Amino acid sequence: MNPNHYWRRDRDAPFAFFLEIVDTYLHPESGMTVDDLAEWVHYPEPRDEVARFKDEFRRLLSGELDQLPKGALGTAAEYEDGSDEAFLWRLWHELYGDDPVTPTPAETRDRG
């Protein structure tokens, strides 16, 4: 299977933003690690794009994974978990610990 960088060709495509962040931080050639991504995610000053990342992450784990073109997440992260789903669940726990995938009422209120 050839690489699939669909998010680079169409930045408005579904989950393009999420893939862009994963590619930038987690691709093995990036020179960065999940700790760098965690630092961005948990930066004290709230940012819209951090909320967007988490929102897209939640949607992927809540039934929208089939909207990702085949091979795209593997191209971005080059993970060795074997599947998109396994990678996403591992990453969720590394970034957010035991946070529920379903937004809390406070998060829903903040987004609204």
Place this chain on the structure above:
Amino acid sequence: MGELRQLRPPSEFRPGDQGSTAAERSVSDHSVVRAHADAPDAPGPAPDRSSDPVPSPQAEPDHVREELSRFDPRRCGLPEVSKGDAARYVEANRGDRPWLNVVRHAPEDVRRVFAAIDQGGGHAQIRHEGWLSPEKSQLRVLGLQDPAQLDPAKRSDGIDGLLPGDKPHYCATESSAIRDPTAFAAGFARGVEHPDVRSAIETPRVPGQQPPRPVVVPIADLLGPDGHRYCEGYRLVGDDADIARRDRRTWLRETGAGELPSVPPPLIVPLDFRGGDIEFRFKVNKAGSGYEIATMFPALRDSRRDDQVTE
């Protein structure tokens, strides 16, 4: 850009390549051949290039020399290096940093580019340049053996050569290199003047802000119409790259523990970079003041057939 110098034969070892272990030689001797035999559906191997028109063996053309001469390390977050300093840097450091040996007798401007890059935080000159023998590139994909790791035992154990603390090395589905120091230096010098690369490097560093996105530039734009011939790389075989990477890890873990592997051994095929790109990635520079090129490597372009959304 016109032709650069003739490529060295891929089988030619570079200084610093000696010392590979028997296991490394064994892996590299067999895997590519097996990859062809076992994977009829795998991406096709690079065609035999012996019949291709070969760039004429000559010193770099005048315009390449001029571009290299104009290279300003400070424009890409690297320390200024004079020509004299470059020669001294290479001589003083080539023992500990054997990738510098390839430019020991190179033109001054090529040496200067390498000396500047080597004083930054990036790794392109270590993992994506021609000091690597094809075997080292293959072993990076097959066995997660880091060419930057100079201790053969640690390299064999998959320990990263650049990260502190004996962390495991990880390689993507592919490993690639520009296998000629002049082509590499010219590609870097040209790349840092590309508008998209300039925009990335000049991104102001703001705490909490993401680093610049990767940038891809056609190989032909940086290395000329035959530029793909300076590029070499290998890719894991498998209909599903996600599974191939997982199985590679499983195989290495199980065989490393002396167990009977539960998955087939990883296999690779050589890549053909015609129509491909050079990918640039960026990270915070050593001084923490801005961004620099984290790495630069040949990359395949996507196949449009893969744009299909999963049913």
